[in-house]
Amino acid sequence: MLDADTSLPHSTTGGQPTSASATLSDRAPEQRRRLVTEIPGPRSRELAGRKSGAVASGVGTMLPVYVERAGGGILVDVDGNHLVDLGSGIAVTNVGNAAPAVVDGVREQVERFTHTCFMITPYEGYVAVCEALNRLTPGDHEKRSALFNSGAEAVENAVKIARHATGREAVVVFDHAYHGRTNLTMAMTAKSMPYKSGFGPFAGEIYRAPMSYPFRDATAGLDADGAAAAARAIATIESQVGAANTACVVIEPIQGEGGFVVPAPGFLPALAQWCTEHGVLFVADEIQTGFARTGDLFACEHEGVVPDLITTAKGIAGGLPLAAVTGRAEVMDAVHTGGLGGTYGGNPVACAAALGAIATVEEHDLAGAARGIGDVALPLLRDLAAECPAIGDVRGRGAMLAIEVVQPGTTLPDPKEAARISAACHRQGVVTLTCGTWGNVLRLLPPLVIGHDVLRDGLSVLAGAVRAGAPS
Ligand SMILES: Cc1ncc(COP(=O)(O)O)c(C=O)c1O
Numbered sequence: 455m456l457d458a459d460t461s462l463p464h465s466t467t468g469g470q471p472t473s474a475s476a477t478l479s480d481r482a483p484e485q486r487r488r489l490v491t492e493i494p495g496p497r498s499r500e501l502a503g504r505k506s507g508a509v510a511s512g513v514g515t516m517l518p519v520y521v522e523r524a525g526g527g528i529l530v531d532v533d534g535n536h537l538v539d540l541g542s543g544i545a546v547t548n549v550g551n552a553a554p555a556v557v558d559g560v561r562e563q564v565e566r567f568t569h570t571c572f573m574i575t576p577y578e579g580y581v582a583v584c585e586a587l588n589r590l591t592p593g594d595h596e597k598r599s600a601l602f603n604s605g606a607e608a609v610e611n612a613v614k615i616a617r618h619a620t621g622r623e624a625v626v627v628f629d630h631a632y633h634g635r636t637n638l639t640m641a642m643t644a645k646s647m648p649y650k651s652g653f654g655p656f657a658g659e660i661y662r663a664p665m666s667y668p669f670r671d672a673t674a675g676l677d678a679d680g681a682a683a684a685a686r687a688i689a690t691i692e693s694q695v696g697a698a699n700t701a702c703v704v705i706e707p708i709q710g711e712g713g714f715v716v717p718a719p720g721f722l723p724a725l726a727q728w729c730t731e732h733g734v735l736f737v738a739d740e741i742q743t744g745f746a747r748t749g750d751l752f753a754c755e756h757e758g759v760v761p762d763l764i765t766t767a768k769g770i771a772g773g774l775p776l777a778a779v780t781g782r783a784e785v786m787d788a789v790h791t792g793g794l795g796g797t798y799g800g801n802p803v804a805c806a807a808a809l810g811a812i813a814t815v816e817e818h819d820l821a822g823a824a825r826g827i828g829d830v831a832l833p834l835l836r837d838l839a840a841e842c843p844a845i846g847d848v849r850g851r852g853a854m855l856a857i858e859v860v861q862p863g864t865t866l867p868d869p870k871e872a873a874r875i876s877a878a879c880h881r882q883g884v885v886t887l888t889c890g891t892w893g894n895v896l897r898l899l900p901p902l903v904i905g906h907d908v909l910r911d912g913l914s915v916l917a918g919a920v921r922a923g924a925p926s
Pocket residue numbers: 544604605606607609632633634635706710711739740741742767768
């Protein structure tokens with residue numbers, strides 16, 4: 455038996471404050487990393503064999519351990535290994551897997567009815583989720599929401615709404631942006647491989663502006679200040695698109711897949727201000743940053759930015775597929791009746807899950823929990839960076855944290871080293887993800903209900919993996 459026991463005391467709450475421990479169900483797995491086979495184990499390998507014969511190879515799996523159960527900060531695979539979850543299924547299970555309020559809501563709803571189509575015969579859950587979004591998203595103006603199935607679909611609809619409301623066509627996005635994999639959102643996403651390569655032609659009227667990327671702006675000799683970066687972006691938009699042609703600027707307040715790029719302070723407010731002055735709608739894509747992930751309910755709040763439209767998905771429903779566009783009532787209501795919708799958008803079971811997830815985020819102060827995760831992790835990551843020259847930058851906010859891996863002594867991206875570190879973590883039962891335009895960023899997105907001892911254990915494995923690559 456390969457027992458990776460870290461000699462932590464057994465604890466079902468993982469050392470979490472009492473309020474957050476109430477987010478674990480009685481059936482949650484033991485909150486402790488424990489390996490009983492190599493990773494992936496024999497049953498996972500058998501399933502991976504079946505996958506290759508049945509699932510299109512374009513659908514990849516980063517870590518082929520097949521999950522049997524999950525909760526809190528732990529995933530249990532079909533071989534009985536307990537892995538530390540530092541990915542949350544890409545920022546989805548903010549409230550933890552199988553969170554009690556989500557399970558209860560889903561169970562109750564699924565027994566009553568599973569689908570009617572809100573556009574045909576509506577139901578209360580859809581309205582209640584829209585009310586919650588209108589109440590919780592930044593700004594106290596009157597708002598409306600519409601529900602969809604995936605993040606990409608929400609972004610597509612935000613663009614539809616913005617074009618309809620402004621009568622303009624151009625959409626501005628940023629370097630390193632990720633907005634999805636549908637045809638329009640592929641055009642909005644920056645990175646070619648694997649997201650866009652070979653899938654064109656893409657939708658038109660999408661324009662790209664430079665992002666504020668403090669680490670790389672500074673090393674490229676640019677003024678890394680937020681106002682200066684905003685001025686560069688605005689100059690690009692004005693010269694290459696024209697404010698009068700621009701329906702909306704779509705931006706992730708902290709970029710996700712593009713490398714957890716946190717813009718310099720002042721960048722987002724300056725951009726939002728320019729949008730207001732020119733009748734351009736400011737669309738915050740909070741699909742990855744939303745629902746307490748960054749220590750605020752929404753990342754825009756950090757700098758008091760109030761978007762005209764906001765897209766949400768992922769953390770909204772504790773793992774069930776749901777997405778939304780929320781925005782100023784006059785903008786949202788500019789679209790003719792019947793212009794927005796879809797068969798499954800706002801499915802009643804997903805809405806019940808969302809109401810459970812939102813209640814959990816609010817009642818258990820998961821924004822505070824995200825800040826607590828940052829307080830534990832950031833100092834450890836910064837100490838590690840001081841020791842290991844392969845870490846060029848440590849960044850992030852709350853429970854959305856990353857290290858950028860570079861060739862020591864330079865700022866050249868080192869995707870191979872990032873992949874090596876991540877694979878070493880996986881072998882020891884810690885689920886880490888990479889991201890970034892150059893694939894050299896290792897990102898941490900733990901469930902917000904992870905116990906601090908489980909988190910520390912995961913981080914110590916990560917630190918060991920980074921150190922193992924350092925020249926002796
Ligand atoms: C910021 C952002 N926008 C949009 C999307 C697309 O969401 P989905 O995968 O649900 O279509 C993602 C997914 O990672 C995202 O991070």
